[in-house]
Amino acid sequence: MKQAIIGEFEEIVLLVVAAQDDQAYGLSVANIIEQRIKRSVTLSSVHTALYRLEEKGFVKSHMGEASKKRGGRKKRHFTITSAGKKALVTAREARNELWSMIPQTVIDLK
Amino acid sequence: MIEEDNISPPKLAVSLFTLYCRNELRDSILGDLEEKFYQDLESYSRARSKLRYWANVIRFINRHTLRGTFTSNAQSNQRGMIRNYILVAVRQIRRNRLQSGINIFGLAIGFTCCLMIILYIQDELSFDDYHEKADRIYRISTHSKIGDNERHWSLVPSSVAPALLSHLPAIEMQARIATLSKANQVVKYGDQLYDESIGKGAYGRVFFADSTFLDVFSFELSGAHGTDALNKPNTVVITRSVANKIFKDRDPIGERLEFSNLGDYEVTAVIEKVPSNSHLQFDYLLSTDFTGSNSPGRFFWVRSYIVMSPGTDVKEVESQLDTIGRAAQPSLTENGIHMDYFLQSVKDIHLTSGLEYEVYPTSDIRYVYIFLAISSFILIIATINFINLSTAQIGKRSKEVGIRKVMGAANRQMLLQFFVQSVLVSVIALAIALILIVLTIDFFNQFTDKQLTLVTLLSPTAVVTIVGVVVLIGMVAGFYPAIIMNRFSPILAIKENLSPGSSSQLLKKLLVIFQFCISVILIVSTYTIVQQLYFLRSKGLGFDPKQIVTLPIDGNLSYDRLNTLKNEMQQISGVNQVTLSTGAPGLNMNVMVMLPEGFDQSNTQRVDGVYADFDFLKAYSIDLLAGRDYDTSLASDSLNFIINKSAVEKFGWTVDEAVGKEIHYLGNGPITGKSGYVIGVMDDFHYQTLHNVIGPLMLGIHSSNFNVIPFSHMSIKVNSTDVHEIVKGIESIWQTLNAETPFSYAFLNETFYAKYDREERLSQIISAFAVLAVAIACLGLLGLASFIVQQKTKEIGIRKVLGATVANIWSKLSGSLIVLIIIGNIIAWPVAYYFLDQWLEGFAYRIDIRVWIFLLAGLSSVFVALITIGFKTIKASMANPIDSIRYE
Numbered sequence: 001m002k003q004a005i006i007g008e009f010e011e012i013v014l015l016v017v018a019a020q021d022d023q024a025y026g027l028s029v030a031n032i033i034e035q036r037i038k039r040s041v042t043l044s045s046v047h048t049a050l051y052r053l054e055e056k057g058f059v060k061s062h063m064g065e066a067s068k069k070r071g072g073r074k075k076r077h078f079t080i081t082s083a084g085k086k087a088l089v090t091a092r093e094a095r096n097e098l099w100s101m102i103p104q105t106v107i108d109l110k
Numbered sequence: 111m112i113e114e115d116n117i118s119p120p121k122l123a124v125s126l127f128t129l130y131c132r133n134e135l136r137d138s139i140l141g142d143l144e145e146k147f148y149q150d151l152e153s154y155s156r157a158r159s160k161l162r163y164w165a166n167v168i169r170f171i172n173r174h175t176l177r178g179t180f181t182s183n184a185q186s187n188q189r190g191m192i193r194n195y196i197l198v199a200v201r202q203i204r205r206n207r208l209q210s211g212i213n214i215f216g217l218a219i220g221f222t223c224c225l226m227i228i229l230y231i232q233d234e235l236s237f238d239d240y241h242e243k244a245d246r247i248y249r250i251s252t253h254s255k256i257g258d259n260e261r262h263w264s265l266v267p268s269s270v271a272p273a274l275l276s277h278l279p280a281i282e283m284q285a286r287i288a289t290l291s292k293a294n295q296v297v298k299y300g301d302q303l304y305d306e307s308i309g310k311g312a313y314g315r316v317f318f319a320d321s322t323f324l325d326v327f328s329f330e331l332s333g334a335h336g337t338d339a340l341n342k343p344n345t346v347v348i349t350r351s352v353a354n355k356i357f358k359d360r361d362p363i364g365e366r367l368e369f370s371n372l373g374d375y376e377v378t379a380v381i382e383k384v385p386s387n388s389h390l391q392f393d394y395l396l397s398t399d400f401t402g403s404n405s406p407g408r409f410f411w412v413r414s415y416i417v418m419s420p421g422t423d424v425k426e427v428e429s430q431l432d433t434i435g436r437a438a439q440p441s442l443t444e445n446g447i448h449m450d451y452f453l454q455s456v457k458d459i460h461l462t463s464g465l466e467y468e469v470y471p472t473s474d475i476r477y478v479y480i481f482l483a484i485s486s487f488i489l490i491i492a493t494i495n496f497i498n499l500s501t502a503q504i505g506k507r508s509k510e511v512g513i514r515k516v517m518g519a520a521n522r523q524m525l526l527q528f529f530v531q532s533v534l535v536s537v538i539a540l541a542i543a544l545i546l547i548v549l550t551i552d553f554f555n556q557f558t559d560k561q562l563t564l565v566t567l568l569s570p571t572a573v574v575t576i577v578g579v580v581v582l583i584g585m586v587a588g589f590y591p592a593i594i595m596n597r598f599s600p601i602l603a604i605k606e607n608l609s610p611g612s613s614s615q616l617l618k619k620l621l622v623i624f625q626f627c628i629s630v631i632l633i634v635s636t637y638t639i640v641q642q643l644y645f646l647r648s649k650g651l652g653f654d655p656k657q658i659v660t661l662p663i664d665g666n667l668s669y670d671r672l673n674t675l676k677n678e679m680q681q682i683s684g685v686n687q688v689t690l691s692t693g694a695p696g697l698n699m700n701v702m703v704m705l706p707e708g709f710d711q712s713n714t715q716r717v718d719g720v721y722a723d724f725d726f727l728k729a730y731s732i733d734l735l736a737g738r739d740y741d742t743s744l745a746s747d748s749l750n751f752i753i754n755k756s757a758v759e760k761f762g763w764t765v766d767e768a769v770g771k772e773i774h775y776l777g778n779g780p781i782t783g784k785s786g787y788v789i790g791v792m793d794d795f796h797y798q799t800l801h802n803v804i805g806p807l808m809l810g811i812h813s814s815n816f817n818v819i820p821f822s823h824m825s826i827k828v829n830s831t832d833v834h835e836i837v838k839g840i841e842s843i844w845q846t847l848n849a850e851t852p853f854s855y856a857f858l859n860e861t862f863y864a865k866y867d868r869e870e871r872l873s874q875i876i877s878a879f880a881v882l883a884v885a886i887a888c889l890g891l892l893g894l895a896s897f898i899v900q901q902k903t904k905e906i907g908i909r910k911v912l913g914a915t916v917a918n919i920w921s922k923l924s925g926s927l928i929v930l931i932i933i934g935n936i937i938a939w940p941v942a943y944y945f946l947d948q949w950l951e952g953f954a955y956r957i958d959i960r961v962w963i964f965l966l967a968g969l970s971s972v973f974v975a976l977i978t979i980g981f982k983t984i985k986a987s988m989a990n991p992i993d994s995i996r997y998e
Binding site (some may be wrong): 025026027030031042043044045047048051052061066069070071073074075076 | 119135137138139140141143144145146148149166169170172174175314628
């Protein structure tokens with residue numbers, strides 16, 4: 001199998017997981033995406049992305065604490081793995097590389 | 111959100127989720143969903159948040175969350191193939207949006223109708239089966255013969271049931287009930303008056319019952335006495351709804367109610383609810399002693415129920431009924447009334463009884479059959495669409511089939527693939543149908559006057575049947591295309607676009623013919639039924655019911671009181687005539703047994719009768735054909751009769767010679783055995799609904815000397831100009847002179863119309879179904895037309911280049927389908943004619959089936975088809991021929 005490729009949405013989810021450092025779970029990731037980058041997402045698509053990332057080995061999950069707000073059900077916390085970190089870095093480098101190729105006459109980044 | 115604490119996510123959605131989600135993910139996702147739900151509540155309404163919760167639960171269905179059974183890791187090849195079939199099927203459905211849409215929509219409507227009808231029929235069949243002893247309760251009914259007049263009654267003399275109980279050890283107990291539906295029954299509590307004489311559908315709600323009534327029938331009782339509640343005299347059992355109405359929050363047990371003319375009754379128990387699927391509908395049960403009532407009087411005729419011991423041979427009991435029954439009431443035989451008795455299981459009364467004098471209107475098993483037939487027709491039409499459209503797709507899929515065969519697909523596997531696709535379509539249709547039912551069930555309930563719920567569909571038999579039908583339809587629709595595909599030679603299939611052979615063309619034609627045949631039958635039937643009902647409403651009754659207001663009155667009021675009331679009413683401007691009578695057209699008539707001149711004791715005559723004051727004929731504007739009206743100055747008139755034309759004919763007289771004939775009166779009461787003379791012959795008028803032929807009717811004078819039957823109604827003939835004012839006037843006089851009884855009135859035309867209510871509803875339901883059936887058939891045609899157009903795109907282009915007009919092409923493409931529709935019509939006509947003629951036979955007054963209805967139905971079916979096909983063909987033929995020729 002080739003090295004797992006990471007999709008655009010998965011990248012965002014992975015970034016949020018990394019940003020929330022051990023406190024990330026399905027709903028929190030969805031909320032951050034909606035609030036911070038104003039992109040509307042469904043809960044199920046976030047969950048699906050998380051499971052896919054887990055399959056690819058970019059995140060790990062463990063069961064966390066329960067709360068009354070959740071009807072006494074436990075959270076599934078996601079943390080980024082080293083492979084995940086590497087994937088993020090690779091993705092960012094690839095992007096930077098491509099960004100640097102754009103001549104200033106096309107997009108003026110200032 | 112104030113009550114936020116009480117709100118929780120929709121339970122059904124939660125259980126749906128737990129059903130499909132694998133265990134290890136379940137809690138974490140449910141938690142997230144719940145948190146999200148409370149989050150939503152802050153910005154959305156409650157309903158909106160629940161809806162969002164639902165949407166989320168449905169969105170979560172994917173390969174990560176589904177349980178192992180759906181996506182097993184144990185890689186069986188078979189499973190993989192089925193997954194592939196489903197994938198291909200979903201793609202096919204998506205690609206042919208129109209055809210799949212037609213299939214799914216049509217089937218969904220078909221399933222909806224069928225499921226509704228199943229609910230309806232289940233309810234109809236469940237009548238009275240909630241009684242603990244339901245299997246052993248029988249009603250005694252009579253087959254009476256008076257002269258040549260034979261009737262079936264739900265009534266028997268009150269002495270019959272006790273006689274059976276004492277003679278036949280197989281009978282455990284008996285209970286009798288009686289109603290006084292025509293009497294003005296007023297209930298008094300404190301100074302509050304409640305008019306309880308007439309319940310739903312003009313049937314009495316006050317029952318007089320034996321103390322054993324509550325042992326025979328099972329109702330949910332509250333009160334200390336249990337089933338002994340009616341053991342003491344002057345006790346009454348009421349329903350919860352009446353208790354709430356009269357006593358509000360107070361405890362009704364032990365309170366006393368005063369019933370007009372009957373006295374005080376103590377409330378001893380409350381029945382929570384009389385189930386709607388009971389043939390007995392009542393609000394009050396009054397404890398009654400029927401003994402001694404076998405002499406003619408108030409409770410001579412009663413409904414009698416017996417309970418058999420378990421394991422009794424009903425036939426055996428029935429064979430002894432006649433002897434014991436006749437011996438119990440010898441006076442009937444003496445009067446020339448021949449009685450045969452028979453038994454009806456209490457569970458059969460609602461659907462298969464239909465006797466005269468039922469306590470509450472019963473239904474008819476034929477309606478169940480009609481509904482069943484129509485809903486299956488709709489399902490058949492939808493299935494035919496399904497088969498036709500799947501077959502039409504064969505040509506498009508020949509390449510796929512060819513490749514699959516080359517790769518080694520066996521015939522069995524091809525069959526499975528097609529099954530999977532069509533079963534998938536019908537499952538989707540079922541899901542939509544269930545949603546449709548949830549949305550429309552309230553409406554349907556209103557329509558049928560029932561309280562149906564979806565719970566009935568959850569019974570194991572129902573679930574198995576539904577799943578069975580859904581799978582069966584899918585298989586039927588998938589089977590035929592699969593067979594044809596299997597015949598394809600793989601090489602040919604890949605090389606060129608094969609089209610289904612001529613045999614499938616024939617099948618398609620037959621199915622289209624069949625579809626339109628059914629549609630036309632439904633159109634013609636609907637039209638005729640509606641016409642017949644219109645006819646019943648508009649046919650003259652022989653008097654103008656719009657101008658007559660009837661008031662139920664208390665027959666025990668003194669003559670003076672009644673006369674004062676009548677005279678005062680007469681003074682109101684706009685009132686033409688007021689009359690008091692013991693019955694009224696459309697409401698009730700009395701039964702008389704007489705011996706006209708020239709007849710002997712063995713040939714007594716049963717006639718309907720009404721006793722009135724001197725103004726009856728004037729108030730109802732009924733013409734005299736011979737003789738004279740009653741004369742107030744002639745004392746002898748009090749024993750004389752006026753009879754109608756039908757009676758004259760029945761007795762074999764002519765109108766002129768009838769006047770002066772002697773008639774011997776055999777009925778019950780003080781004038782039994784006396785004789786009077788016919789003084790006049792009145793014209794026939796409809797004193798019953800038009801279901802019945804006008805029977806022999808006799809009008810007698812009600813006199814204070816021998817008050818046989820109390821007055822029941824006051825009829826007021828009004829000028830129809832300002833009815834509103836007149837009714838107000840009537841009411842104010844009523845309030846001043848007769849305040850003890852609540853005021854209630856009805857225009858006689860409304861009374862008559864109410865009796866056609868059942869048929870009215872029926873015709874509406876049938877019309878709705880017919881429209882659906884025709885719409886689905888047309889949708890099928892639309893699908894077929896679009897296939898034909900697709901197949902012939904090139905041909906259309908070439909024809910256009912060569913100079914064909916849009917009209918040319920339209921007629922070319924529709925021609926073959928129109929021929930099929932015409933054939934369908936020709937088959938439908940005689941079939942429809944036969945069935946409608948049978949149905950109309952049931953009415954005494956019926957319309958003739960007119961030929962032009964058939965032509966109209968035929969023309970409209972052709973017309974609708976032309977438009978449907980034109981919809982597709984015109985678009986195709988208007989297209990630029992260059993594009994059409996390049997197609998493919």
